[in-house]
Amino acid sequence: MTDTSFWKSGHRPTLIMAFLYFDVAFMVWNLLGPLAPIFSKALGLSPAEKGFVVAVPTLAGAVLRLVNGFLADRIGQKTTGIISQTIVILGLLTIWHFGVETMNGLIALGMVLGFAGAAFAVALPMAGRWYPPEHQGKAMGIAGMGNSGTVFAALFAPLLAKTFGWTNVLALATIPAALVLAAFVIFAKDSPNQPETKPLGAYVAGYFKMLAQADAWWFILFYGVTFGGFVGLSSSMPIFYTTELGLSPILAGYATAACVFAGSMVRPLGGALADRIGGIKTLSLVYAGAAVLLGGIATAPVSLPVILPLFLLVMATLGVGNGAVFQLVPQRFRHEIGVMTGLVGFGGGVGGFYLASSLGLAKQYTGSQSMGFLVFAALALIALTGLTSVKRRWRTTWGAAVQGVRI
DSSP: OOOHHHHHTSOHHHHHHHHHHHHHHHHHHTSHHHHHHHHHHHHTOOHHHHHHHHHHHHHHHHHHHHHHHHHHHHTOHHHHHHHHHHHHHHHHHHHHHHOOOSHHHHHHHHHHHHHHHTTHHHHHHHHHTTSOGGGHHHHHHHHHGGGGHHHHHHHHHHHHHHHHOTTHHHHHHHHHHHHHHHHHHHHOOOOSOOOOOOOHHHHHHHHHHHHTSHHHHHHHHHHHHHHHHHHHHHHHHHHHHHHTSOOOHHHHHHHHHHHHHHHHHTHHHHHHHHHHHOHHHHHHHHHHHHHHHHHHHHHSOSOHHHHHHHHHHHHHHHHHHHHHHHHHHHHHSGGGHHHHHHHHHHHHHHHHHHHHHHHHHHHHHHSSSHHHHHHHHHHHHHHHHHHHHHHHHHHHTHHHHSTTOOO
8 A cells, every 4th residue: 555656656745644634534524423422412302303413524524525526626626626615614613602502503513524524635636646546546535534533523522522511512623723724734635637627517417427326326326335334333332332331431432443543444444445346346345344334223232342352343344435436436437536436425424414414213102222223234235236236337437447456
């Protein structure tokens, strides 16, 4: 993954900045999950309301990724990233100043955090456009390892909330966001391999053109399961650990951080593995493994020594899948990578919103989150079935046209 040919084939400062930008954006995007056990108690939220609130940033990020995908192609990834990060910083400071005392206030906060989630459509194409097809999996995997920002949110948000109050965490989060933004402005650089600038109408038509292709919908589904599972579980685990296992918010944050770390660190390995054995084979193993592990979580005894290893394994599995999906996307849609990153990212966000909110609904109406896990396990099996149905066509059509790359 760190061989000389890889590092010389692209622009290292931009790859590093794409990772850091994505990392701090993910940290901000996932603040509500670790803070949920604290603010839900203060505001008296029901299980369904807790699930919905932590899912709002995910859905908002999904929608805004479509916007950022368009902007990244039209005005460049760097300018788009600067605009989005500025909105996040100013939005957090504004909400911190006025305070959050109602459910509507939490929803407004979640929508602001969605702008951070839209960083996905900036960081990945910024990194990917600098690298040739044979190194796409590695480059996208390294940039996508910014998922690890969720670890910092899980580790530090509950501690800071206990010390300073949970609303003050919003202001504190703007400090690393501003520092990374300054470095991003200085060091990041758009690749010269940019798509031709088109009118707004042409970009909108581009989304519909992509949606007219069956392959685009398959990628949306595939990432909806891998990334949707990753981010949905990241948001929901603090609630699970506090309500089902009785952990304190701080201990729940530590347990969540360990699981998220596992899923984040293996993302570049997922891309590298896909480069080596093919993205299709890698994803097939991912979906089969995720279905088994999610089913295990739903049916296992509610005990930390049992549940924690299962969460660790399923997050690592989904992390590998995240890297594998984005080994395939640039091969199939190299000239539309900005639009496709937005669309696929949208699918991932919708998957995360569904999982987080469904776990809350399952808890409220059945007294357990098991049904939510089982339904998502079924979605993983659907993704596996779909992948099996298209793999022969992919390998004999566009896959055969990509020289030196295994799909």
